[in-house]
Amino acid sequence: MSSRRQDSKKAETETPRRTRRKRQVVGATSRVRVLSAEPRPQTSTPRTQKRATFDIAAPRLVLNPWRTTRDWKASRPKFAAAVLMVVLLGALYAMFNADLFFVGEPVVIGNKIVPSQEVAQVSGMRGWNIFFVEPRVVENAVRTLPEFKDVQVYVTLPNTLEIYTTEREPLFVWEVAGKNYWIDKDGIAMRPRGMVHNGWHVRDAEGKAVKYGERINPDAFNAAVSLLNAWKEAPKYFEWTKEHGLTLREEHGWLVYFGSASQMQDKVTALNIVTTQLLKDKRTVAFVDLGSGLPYYQEIAAKPSK
Known part of the structure; x- marks a missing residue:
């Protein structure tokens, strides 16, 4: 028992071993690369220019889209819809620009004190297209005259604008x-x-x-x-x-x-x-x-x- 304890104590007190260093040989030369003082000639390589190429796809014009009866039957609804749209646009243009749909002199009803010309001037609708007349806007404009207690406006095609008024007494x-x-x-x-x-x-x-x-x-x-x-x-x-x-x-x-x-x-x-x-x-x-x-x-x- 005493010998084991002594061995363990010796193991604890032992110092770690030192690693050996490599010995340098005296007189040996170090490996150093010596460069010459003369400059090295530079060789330039010519640059090559690269050109980009593009492929342009031009649309193919077809003068006769309905080559066969089958193509014509298949495209007939689209053609009819296009023709109908053109006709509707033409009708709308004629409707908005025809003199028949422009307001001439507004019809004023119920006024005894204020002249009709004054009411028409205040309304501001003389010469307007009937489709752009807003009754609420006309009512608010005529109500600015304090002589009127109530105003109601009605629009009738093709170009009739009626202004019903209730005057203050x-x-x-x-x-x-x-x-x-x-x-x-x-x-x-x-x-x-x-x-x-x-x-x-x-x-x-x-x-x-x-x-x-x-x-x-x-x-x-x-x-x-x-x-x-x-x-x-x-x-x-x-x-x-x-x-x-x-x-x-x-x-x-x-x-x-x-x-x-x-x-x-x-x-x-x-x-x-x-x-x-x-x-x-x-x-x-x-x-x-x-x-x-x-x-x-x-x-x-x-x-x-x-």
Whole structure:
């Protein structure tokens, strides 16, 4: 046992063996290749040019594609389709360029205020091909005129363009900022075209000018409409101010302040009662105020006798 342990210890302590180096022979020459100092002549080889060749295949022209009856029968449907297509193209060209299919003067129906020539000019369809007329576009163009509440357009072959209109009915001549407007029952401002049939005229003393198609002062408009609904025989001329509201001059010469549109029927009833009493008492008043709560009036002092 002791000898084995000693052998194992010796094996662990043994150093690795060194590899032997090759001995160099003294006096031996190294293998070195010596080049001569003279330059080596360069030999140039002539370049050969290569040319590319192409094969061009020309189409074969066949002057008679139907050499046999069988070829003709096989190609007959294609030939008929080609002829039919040419005929259809010619018909379409003639249809789009024939004078028969061009719109002359549009037919305007339902207009009483706006002339038909003005409607036709606004539509812009005079001289157009009937196949290129879009009814929606024409309707939107004619609706730019504020006098129309509704517009419908219909197209009929060969060249008929019908424009059906529904006009706004003017209710007042409205004066504001030095300009006159026609006003319908919805308060829409329109271009004035003379006097309205009922002759009512409203002057907004403190309002601002509006554009055609816009709404006017709603407070003044509502007060005027309420008064006309409550008093059919009212005077034809009204005036609106922020201080007194709707104002008019009564047939006996005094001013009447109605204020806003609220309780207009009660105000008209109170005016009739006050007027009867004033005439009975033979009083001369400057104004009657009905818009500040209870009605009251201001009497004009009698002139002293000389």
